[in-house]
Amino acid sequence: MSQAPLVLVDGSSYLYRAFHALPPLTTSKGLPTGAVKGVLNMLKSLRKQYPDSPFAVVFDAKGGTFRDDMYAEYKANRPSMPDDMRVQIEPLHASVIALGFPLLCVEGVEADDVIGTLARSSAAADRPVVISTGDKDMAQLVDGHITLVNTMTGSVMDIEGVKEKFGVSPEQIIDYLALMGDSSDNIPGVPGIGPKTASGLLMGVGGGLADLYEKLDIVPTLSIRGAKNLPAKLEEHREMAFLSYQLATIKVDVPLDVGLEDLHLKAPDCDKLIELYTELEFKSWIAEVEREAKRVGQVIVHEAPEALAEEEQQQYETILDQARFDVWLKKLNDAKLIAFDTETTGLDAQQAQLVGLSFAVKPGEAAYIPLTHSYMGVPEQLDRDTVLRALKPLLEDPGKAKVGQHAKYDINILANCAIGGDQACGIMVQGVAFDTMLESYVLDSTATRHDMDSLALKYLGHTTTSFQDIAGKGAKQLTFDQISLEQAGPYAAEDADVTLRLHHVLHEKLAAIPSLNTVLTDIEMPLVPVLARIERQGALVDANLLGIQSVELGDKLVALEREAFAIAGEEFNLSSPKQLGVILYEKLGLPILSKTAKGQPSTAEAVLAELAEQDYPLPKVLMQYRSMSKLKSTYTDRLPEQINPRTGRIHTSYHQAVTATGRLSSSDPNLQNIPIRTAEGRRIRQAFVAPKGYKLLAADYSQIELRIMAHLAKDEGLLHAFRNNLDVHSATAAEVFGVELGDVTTDQRRSAKAINFGLIYGMSAFGLAKQIGVDRKQSQAYIDRYFARYPGVLDYMERTRTQAAEQGYVETIFGRRLYLPEINAKNGALRKGAERTAINAPMQGTAADIIKKAMVAVDNWLSASGLDARVILQVHDELVLEVREDLVDQVRDEVRIHMSEAAKLDVPLVVEVGVGNNWDEAH
Numbered sequence: 001m002s003q004a005p006l007v008l009v010d011g012s013s014y015l016y017r018a019f020h021a022l023p024p025l026t027t028s029k030g031l032p033t034g035a036v037k038g039v040l041n042m043l044k045s046l047r048k049q050y051p052d053s054p055f056a057v058v059f060d061a062k063g064g065t066f067r068d069d070m071y072a073e074y075k076a077n078r079p080s081m082p083d084d085m086r087v088q089i090e091p092l093h094a095s096v097i098a099l100g101f102p103l104l105c106v107e108g109v110e111a112d113d114v115i116g117t118l119a120r121s122s123a124a125a126d127r128p129v130v131i132s133t134g135d136k137d138m139a140q141l142v143d144g145h146i147t148l149v150n151t152m153t154g155s156v157m158d159i160e161g162v163k164e165k166f167g168v169s170p171e172q173i174i175d176y177l178a179l180m181g182d183s184s185d186n187i188p189g190v191p192g193i194g195p196k197t198a199s200g201l202l203m204g205v206g207g208g209l210a211d212l213y214e215k216l217d218i219v220p221t222l223s224i225r226g227a228k229n230l231p232a233k234l235e236e237h238r239e240m241a242f243l244s245y246q247l248a249t250i251k252v253d254v255p256l257d258v259g260l261e262d263l264h265l266k267a268p269d270c271d272k273l274i275e276l277y278t279e280l281e282f283k284s285w286i287a288e289v290e291r292e293a294k295r296v297g298q299v300i301v302h303e304a305p306e307a308l309a310e311e312e313q314q315q316y317e318t319i320l321d322q323a324r325f326d327v328w329l330k331k332l333n334d335a336k337l338i339a340f341d342t343e344t345t346g347l348d349a350q351q352a353q354l355v356g357l358s359f360a361v362k363p364g365e366a367a368y369i370p371l372t373h374s375y376m377g378v379p380e381q382l383d384r385d386t387v388l389r390a391l392k393p394l395l396e397d398p399g400k401a402k403v404g405q406h407a408k409y410d411i412n413i414l415a416n417c418a419i420g421g422d423q424a425c426g427i428m429v430q431g432v433a434f435d436t437m438l439e440s441y442v443l444d445s446t447a448t449r450h451d452m453d454s455l456a457l458k459y460l461g462h463t464t465t466s467f468q469d470i471a472g473k474g475a476k477q478l479t480f481d482q483i484s485l486e487q488a489g490p491y492a493a494e495d496a497d498v499t500l501r502l503h504h505v506l507h508e509k510l511a512a513i514p515s516l517n518t519v520l521t522d523i524e525m526p527l528v529p530v531l532a533r534i535e536r537q538g539a540l541v542d543a544n545l546l547g548i549q550s551v552e553l554g555d556k557l558v559a560l561e562r563e564a565f566a567i568a569g570e571e572f573n574l575s576s577p578k579q580l581g582v583i584l585y586e587k588l589g590l591p592i593l594s595k596t597a598k599g600q601p602s603t604a605e606a607v608l609a610e611l612a613e614q615d616y617p618l619p620k621v622l623m624q625y626r627s628m629s630k631l632k633s634t635y636t637d638r639l640p641e642q643i644n645p646r647t648g649r650i651h652t653s654y655h656q657a658v659t660a661t662g663r664l665s666s667s668d669p670n671l672q673n674i675p676i677r678t679a680e681g682r683r684i685r686q687a688f689v690a691p692k693g694y695k696l697l698a699a700d701y702s703q704i705e706l707r708i709m710a711h712l713a714k715d716e717g718l719l720h721a722f723r724n725n726l727d728v729h730s731a732t733a734a735e736v737f738g739v740e741l742g743d744v745t746t747d748q749r750r751s752a753k754a755i756n757f758g759l760i761y762g763m764s765a766f767g768l769a770k771q772i773g774v775d776r777k778q779s780q781a782y783i784d785r786y787f788a789r790y791p792g793v794l795d796y797m798e799r800t801r802t803q804a805a806e807q808g809y810v811e812t813i814f815g816r817r818l819y820l821p822e823i824n825a826k827n828g829a830l831r832k833g834a835e836r837t838a839i840n841a842p843m844q845g846t847a848a849d850i851i852k853k854a855m856v857a858v859d860n861w862l863s864a865s866g867l868d869a870r871v872i873l874q875v876h877d878e879l880v881l882e883v884r885e886d887l888v889d890q891v892r893d894e895v896r897i898h899m900s901e902a903a904k905l906d907v908p909l910v911v912e913v914g915v916g917n918n919w920d921e922a923h
Contacts, residue, residue, distance in 0.1 A: 004052040006122045006260065010133035011059040011103075012111045014039045015092065017134050019085045025458050027281040032084040034458070036092045036280060041463055043101060046132060047265070053130075054263040057096050058114045059089075061105040065113075067247055091280060098273045100266035106254060112137060113251035119146050120252040122260060137182075139166060140173035140250060167199030175208040178245035187247045190237045193230075200224040209245050213238060283505075284461045314497065317367040318489030320379055325387065328359065328367050332394055335361040337401045337433070339500035342410045343368075343492050345479045348668075349412035349535065350644055350651045354384075355480045356488070357391070360496035363504065368492035375482050388419050388427060395429050403434040405452045405499045408656075411532045432528060436499055439506035441657035442520045443513075446819045450657045456498050459505045464498060465491050515815025519849070523814065524656060527852050530859040530871075531654045531664075537882075538649030539872045542918075543640040545687045550636035553628050553680065560625040567618045574625055577603045583618070590616055613770075628680060635674065635684045642669055654874065661841050662816050662848035664874060671875050676923075685920035688873075688880075695888050695915050697869075698922035699895045701877040702910040703728060704850065705760055705843045708813070711905040712842060715792025722907035729753040735789035736782055755786055759793065760843055762836025797839050804838035812845035813903065850909070851877055854902040858895055867891065873919075880919060888915055 018038025025034035043057065096103050106114050112135065119129045123145035131138055131148050138148055139162045148157040155161075162170045179198040181189020193201075202208065204222040205215045212219075216231040224230070234241070273289045319325050332338050339360040346352035355373065360366035371384040394400055395414065404410050407429075414427040440450045440459075449455075456462045470487040471478045480488065510517045565571050568587065572579040577600075584590045585601045593610055594602040605626065611619035642650050652666045659665055666672055675681030690696045706728060710718035721731040726741070733744040733752035744752075751772045758768050769779035787794040804810050809819045818841040822834040855874060858881075862869055869891045873880035879899070883891045892913050899911045916922035 005128035005130045007053045008115045009057040013135045058104045058111040061107040098269045116250035116252040117254040142170040177248035316493035339496045341495045358492040358496040360500040366493035366497040368489045398430040401433040403503045405436045407435045436502040438524045526856045538651040553632040661844040686918045688919035696922045697881040699913045708843045713792040713796035814849045854899040857898040
C-alpha cells in the first residue's frame with residue numbers, strides 16, 4: 001500500500017500571491033485580512049485533498065540569508081513588503097498553528113531551502129512529496145518522488161510537466177535560471193538571454209551551465225536567434241552566470257530540528273481559532289469550528305458572537321418530476337424573499353438561450369430546475385413551457401421580493417425567453433428588490449471585483465465551484481446545456497444559495513450606513529429594470545453607411561501612412577513600437593520625453609501627443625493615424641458585426657458596478673468612447689438612425705459638473721453666474737482677467753474654460769500652462785486670481801481634503817461614498833493623487849447619481865403615459881430617445897422637465913434637447 005505523500009506548503013509564496021491576487025478584505029476596524037483568508041482557504045483545501053498526509057507550512061524568517069552575503073544586490077529590486085501585508089503575518093502564523101499545521105521559519109535561509117531539504121530527505125526514504133507552491137524555482141526539485149501543485153490554479157507539475165512548461169528537464173532548471181536570471185529576485189543572469197534562448201542553449205548542448213561553457217564553440221551552429229553573437233556574450237558574463245547559478249540553487253542540506261515524525265497534523269485548537277476568527281471577522285468559519293469542537297469533544301471557552309449561529313446544512317435538489325416541482329412552487333410562493341438565477345448557453349443576454357433556473361428560499365436550501373440540457377443520456381426533464389408558465393405569475397409579481405446577483409442579465413434572459421414559440425411572450429420579471437452585485441458595489445465601489453465568486457470568498461469565506469470546474473476551459477469548454485445534471489444541479493443551486501447568503505450579510509452592512517442604503521434603494525435598484533429595457537430595445541444603425549465610412553477611413557489611413565513614410569524617408573511599420581522608436585529617436589533625433597520600464601524611449605500615445613504639441617510633424621501624423629485606425633477597427637468595421645440578427649439592432653450592455661465614481665460604463669459596443677470633437681467621430685454617430693416615422697431626441701445636461709461645483713462650494717460668484725444664465729466661462733474670464741463681461745476675448749474665454757474644468761480635475765499650474773500655452777508663473781497667477789475671485793471654491797477644496805483625510809472617504813450629494821485608501825499615504829505622489837480624487841469624486845459621483853435618477857424618472861413617465869417613445873442610449877450626461885414624429889414636441893418638453901427636476905441644487909439644472917434623423921443631427 002502506497003504511503004500518503006508529505007505535503008510541503010510554500011507559505012511565503014502563497015502569502016504574496018493571495019495578497020496581490022484576491023479582493024482586498026478588511027475588518028470593521030480596518031485590519032487587512034484578505035491574504036490571511038486566501039492562504040487559510042488554500043490550506044483547508046489541501047487538508048481535504050490529503051487527509052492522511054504529514055504537513056509542513058514553511059515561511060521565510062525575518063532577516064537576511066546566506067544569499068545576501070553571497071551577492072549584496074540579491075532581491076534589491078524587490079519593493080519592501082506593503083504594510084497591509086506585514087500586519088497579516090502574525091495572525092496568519094497563529095491561525096496556521098491553531099488549525100494544527102506544523103509551521104516552520106528557519107533563520108539564515110529561505111523557505112525554499114527548508115522545503116528543499118525536507119523534500120529531498122523524504123524522497124530519499126522513498127516517500128512521495130507534494131510541494132504546494134507558485135514559485136517556478138521549485139521546479140528544480142521535481143523528480144520521480146517529488147511533484148509540484150499550485151492550489152490557486154489547480155495545476156500539477158511532474159517531470160514531464162516541467163519539460164512542457166520550461167522546455168528543459170528538472171535537472172536543468174538551475175542552469176536555465178542562471179542564464180535568464182530572475183528580475184523579481186534580482187538574480188542577474190546573462191543580459192539579453194530570455195526563456196527561449198536559455199532552453200535552446202541547454203537542450204542544444206545536452207547538459208548544464210558547465211557543459212555549455214565547455215562547448216561555446218558549437219553555440220553558433222544551434223538553431224537559436226542570434227546564435228553567432230552568443231558565445232561572446234556568454235564569455236563576457238561567465239562570472240555572473242555562475243554566481244546566478246549559486247543564487248538560484250535551492251539548498252537541500254539545511255540543519256533542521258524537526259524530522260518527518262514531527263510533521264503530523266494536530267487536532268485544531270478550536271478555542272484559539274474562534275478567538276482569531278472573531279478578531280479577523282471570519283464569521284462564517286466560526287460555525288465550522290463550533291461543529292468541529294462538538295465532533296471531537298472540545299470545550300470552547302471563547303464565546304462566539306451571538307449573531308454567528310450555526311448555519312444550516314446545505315440541501316441542494318435537482319428537480320426532474322412534477323411532484324417535486326409542485327413542492328418547490330409552494331415553497332417559492334410561501335417565502336418572503338427568494339433568490340433566483342438563470343443558467344444559459346452564453347453571456348450575451350440578447351442571444352443566449354435559457355437552460356434552467358435555480359432558486360433558494362433560505363440559506364442552505366436551494367434547487368435547480370433543468371429545462372433544456374441536451375447531452376447523450378440526459379435524464380428526462382420537465383417540459384420547458386409548462387415550467388415557465390407556472391413560474392411566470394410568481395416572477396412577474398411585483399409584490400414577491402426577489403434577490404439576484406447581476407439580476408439585469410437574468411431579467412433580460414427571461415424577457416427574451418419565448419414561451420410556446422411566441423417571441424413576444426417572455427417573462428417580464430418584477431419585484432427584484434436586491435442585487436448582491438450592487439449591494440457590494442454601493443458598500444465599496446473601490447473594491448476591484450463584485451462577481452459572486454469573489455464576494456463569496458470575501459464575505460462568506462466560501463470558495464464556490466467555478467464554471468471552469470464543471471465546463472472546462474478554452475476552445476473545448478462546454479456550454480451549460482452540455483453539462484451533466486450531476487454537476488450542473490449542485491453548481492446552479494449553489495449560485496442561488498450563495499446569492500441569498502450574500503444578501504443577508506451585505507444587507508446588514510448597508511443597513512448600518514443609512515445613506516448608502518438609500519443610494520441602493522433609491523438610485524441603483526430602480527435603475528436595474530430601466531437599463532434592462534434599454535438593452536433589449538437596442539439602437540438602429542445604418543450598416544451601409546458604416547461600410548462607406550470604413551472604406552473612406554481606410555483610404556485616409558493609407559494616405560497618412562504614405563505621409564509618415566515621406567517624413568521618415570523610409571517605410572516602416574507604424575504599429576511597431578520598436579521600429580517607430582528607431583525612426584523617431586535615432587533617425588529624426590526627436591527629444592526623448594519618457595522611457596519604458598526596460599529603459600527604451602517610449603512611443604506611448606501620451607508621449608506622441610506631447611511631441612505633436614511641440615509641432616513635430618511625424619508624431620502629428622501618427623496621432624491622426626492611431627485615432628482613425630481605432631475608429632475603423634472599433635466602430636465602422638465592428639458595429640455591423642454586432643447587429644443582432646433577431647432584432648436588426650445593436651444592443652450595448654450597461655455596467656453599474658465598474659467605475660469607482662458611480663458612472664455607468666458600456667461594452668459591446670462601448671458607446672462612451674465615440675469621439676464627438678472630430679468629424680470622423682461625429683460621422684459614426686450619424687450611423688445611429690431613427691426608424692421610418694420616428695426621430696431621435698438627444699437630451700444633455702449643460703455643464704453639470706460645474707453646476708455641482710457651484711452648489712458644493714456655495715461660492716456667490718459662481719452661483720450668481722449660473723442663476724442668471726450667464727456664460728460661466730466668459731464670467732470666469734471677466735473675473736480672472738479683470739475685464740468687462742462684454743470685452744472677453746475668445747482666447748480669454750478658452751483659458752477660463754480650461755481653468756474651470758482643470759480645477760475640477762485637480763490640474764496643477766504646470767498642467768494648465770501646457771494646456772493654454774503660457775509659462776508656469778503666468779498660469780499660477782491665473783489660478784491665484786481665480787481663487788481670489790471665487791474664494792468659496794478654494795474653501796471647498798481645502799475642506800474636502802481635510803474631511804477626506806479624517807474619514808477616509810468622500811460623498812456625493814446623495815450619500816454615495818468613494819473610499820480613498822491612499823489619502824494619508826506617506827508617499828507624496830499617492831497622497832496628492834488621492835486628494836485630487838477627493839475633490840473631483842463628489843462632482844463626478846453626483847453627476848452620475850443625477851443622470852441615473854433622471855433615467856428612472858423619464859422611464860417611469862414613459863411607462864405611465866403609454867406614448868410611443870423610449871430611451872435607447874445613455875452616454876455620459878446624455879439620454880437618447882426614439883420618438884414617434886408626431887410626439888416629438890410633447891416628449892421634448894416632458895424629458896426636459898424630468899431631467900431638470902432630478903435633483904434640487906442651488907443653481908438650475910439646464911437640459912439642452914435636440915432632435916434629428918440620426919444621433920449626430922440631434923445635437
